[in-house]
Amino acid sequence: MSAFLRDYLLVVLFAGAAIAFAGGSLTLGRLIRPSRPTAQKYLVYESGVDPVPGAWSQSQIRYYLFALLFVMFDVEAVFIFPWAVNLEAMAVFGLVEMLIFIFILALGLVYAWRKQVLRWV
Amino acid sequence: MSPAIGLFPASGAGGLAQAATLELPQVEYSRFLPILILIGGAMAILVLAALVGGRVAEAWWTTLSVGVAAAAGIAGVWLWHDIQRHGPGTAISDALRIDGFSVWFTLVICSAVALFSLMADGYVQRERLGGPEIHVLALLSASGGLLMAYANDLLVLFLGLEILSIALYVLAGFHRRRAESGEAAMKYFVLGAFSSAIFLYGVALVYGATGTTRLDQANRTLTAMVTGNADRKLALAGMALMIVGLGFKVAAVPFHTWTPDVYQGSPSPVTGFMAAAAKAAGFAGLLRVLAFGLQPLRDDWRPAIWALAVLTLVVGSVLAIVQTDVKRMLAYSSINHAGYVLLGVYANNEDGVAGAQYYLLTYAFIVLGSFAVVSVVARRGDEATRIDDYRGLYLRKPLLAVAFTILLAAQAGVPLTTGFLAKFSVIRAATTEDDYSLGIIAMLVTAVAAFFYLRLIFVMYTAPEGVDEDHPEGEGSVAVLTRERTGMRVMPATAATIAVSVAMTVGAGLWAGPLLDFAERSRIFFSG
Known part of the structure; x- marks a missing residue:
């Protein structure tokens, strides 16, 4: 082997x-x-109270905004990790380039902020 | 120090020592200034909108957007003069190629964005979708399209393709209250994502075959492989997949199935933008890949393009005949036009590429004007797009009907318009002494396609039932035909779009020399 x-x-x-x-x-x-x-042993456990049938609830679609923003900033973080590892070799050029990248995404955050997407209502 | 470095001491120390020298790329910012202007302008408009808040007149955003597109176009003209002085060049360490071809597509796409913004101005006001977002998305999409035209590297081409497409997916679904718009966006996104993935797989296979993603290096490597008669199966497979991916973008048959549904469901101005700019960018990418990067494999891709062109021409024209919705009919007609541009790709000579470029520019103006008319006639809600809704248009809005007549005639290839010159250039380029089958098929298809253009023209001059043509304000139909109640308002910006399209179509059709010469002179990328 x-x-x-x-x-x-x-x-x-x-x-x-x-x-x-x-x-x-x-x-x-x-x-x-x-x-x-026995029949009682096969009941669904619900912290001692009698179980209520119908456990399905509908999640609200308005949470999609949080998912959207999370994905974007998570991908931004993913791009920052390898940059951070190699930063010493890239010196000022790399620093300025990453700052521009973060700045562009920060503009997106400003836009989302002003569109009142970040409110918890 | 973080624990990660402690876990891998050997590689960590060695890695840090090796990373001391990194070769930084040469970035000549002035060479790709149009792309920077479009992106910077789009972001500036977005931030301005965020900071200003409140209700701002739509005209501001339209003016800014048209200004940004115009600035990018002027930068393109400046680039042209720069190329005349110093010859074609590259930028960002040869990742971009700046030559006449790039400048031509800069002008095509920037004009398309400017006309789209003018069209969208009236549309978003009428549909109450106002704000700068539609303009910002179009500018960003155009920047991706420009990147595709400037690409010297397959990964840069892919990047441009994605930027172009993703903004277009959002634009296709821009009308939030129409289910058709959301449906169109969903279909476009799913199919577009698949085709981008297929294209990327093709890039990977070509990289495996040639060892590089750069188009000029791939050209050299493949030339060596062809002359040395090496095994090219991997490169051919990659080429096939890339043709599939780009064929989707330009709506070539059999990769066209998304086009009718997406064109019909999207907001009418966005459909015009798709037909003009996305198609132009897709063909720019196709030409860069096939005519430049994979040129040594021309004996392999030319028959495939022949078959694609024939299928596209025939299917586009035949299926357009049976359509009852004008947007679907124009979608199939745009598939048909893509077939003509494929003739230019097939020709694989300088006349062919020049013909394809000329066709894309003139078609961009024609189709944007056509969809401007469609967006006016569709009325509020963007619903009235059947052929019957155009019946009697001349009686209600004569100027609009005449403009649409000119644009449809140009699409059919009537002489004295640029449509004729465009078809003439590509058919002439694709027809040689021994190889005229494609030219004959194209000319026959032109006759077939003329049917549905002429039918729509005819319908516009036909009165609706129950109305006397000489006395349209007769009993019973007054409410329908008096000007104030038609529900069709031509906003000034939309009128400007239509006027510019008609002027360009007829003007460059009559005074053809300058544009044709410019097309010929800007195909110098072959020698670059």
Whole structure:
């Protein structure tokens, strides 16, 4: 086996140990424990109160704005990470370039702010 | 120090030591000034809108937008003079190529944005969608289109494609209250994302085959591969995928299926912008890739383009005949026109490229004027776009009908208009002594296509039922036909758009020399 694959042997063994541990304890429990099912035992747990049927609720579409802004600024962060690693090599040119990038996205934030998108209502 | 560096001590120390020298690219900002103007102008308008707040007259945003587009156009003209003095050049470490081809498309796309802004002015006021956003999106989309025309690198081309497309997806769905607009945006986005991904996969395969994404280096590498008869399967597969991706953008058959639905659902000015600027940018990209980057593979892509051109011409014209909605009909007609430009691509000589460029510029003016008329006739709500809604247009708005007649006739290729000269240039370029099949097919299709243009013209001069043509204010139809109640108001800016389009179409059709010469002189990228 090549050295490349040997590095992954540790990962395989670790995964095998995890599966064995979890699967083994669950299996052992199922073998050992008594099985005397009653109807009350199969009720949905709701902190001791009687469970209310119909757990579906409708999420509000207005939260899309937060998702939108999050994605944009998250991608901005993703672009900043490799820049930060290499900043020493890029000196002033790299700094100015990234500042321009952040400035453009900050303009977007200003626009979103003035459009009252950031209000929590 | 952060724990990450502690975990990888060997690579960390080595990495820091190696990163000491980084070669910074040569950025000649003046060479791609039009792109910078468009982007900077768009951002400035957006920030201005955010800071000003409150209700500002739409005319301000329109004026600013047209001003930015005009400034970018003037920068293009200045670039042209610069190229005349110093020859074509590159920018950003050869990522962009600045030559006559780039300048031509700068003028096409900047004029398209300026005319679009004028058209959109009246539209957003009528539909109560006001604000600068429509102009900002169009300017940003145009900057992406320019980037495609300036591209010397496949990744820059992809970047331009995405900038162009993503702004267009939003523009297609700009009419918030119309479900058709949202549907058009959804369809355009899904299909556009797929085609961009396919294009990118083609770029990856060509990179695998040639070892570079730069178009000039790919050209050299492929020339060596062809003369050495090396295995080109990877490059051919990449080429095929790139043709698919760009074929979607220019609405070539069989990648055209999005066009009728998206053109019909989008707001009418946006459809005009799509047909003018997005198509021009798509063809700029296609020409850069095929005629420049993959030129050594011409014996492989020319038959494919032949087939695409024939399919596009025939399907576009035949399916337009059966349409009852004018926007869908113009969508299929725009597919048909893309077929003609593909003739110019097929010709693969300087006349062909010059013909394609000329066609795209003249078509941009014609189609923007046509969709300006469509947006006026569609009335509030952008709904009245069936052919029956144009019946009797001459009786109600004679100038509008005459303008639309001229523009439709130009699309059909009637002489004394630029439409004729455009079709003539591409067909002449694609027809040689031994290879005239495509030219014959194109000419036959012109006759077929003339039908639906002439039908619409005819309908405009036909009175609606129950109305006497000589006495349109007769009993029963007064409310429909008196000018104040037609519901069609031609805003001044829209009138300006239509006037400029008609003037350009007829003017450059009669006084053809300057524009044709400019088209020929700006195809110097072959020798650059």
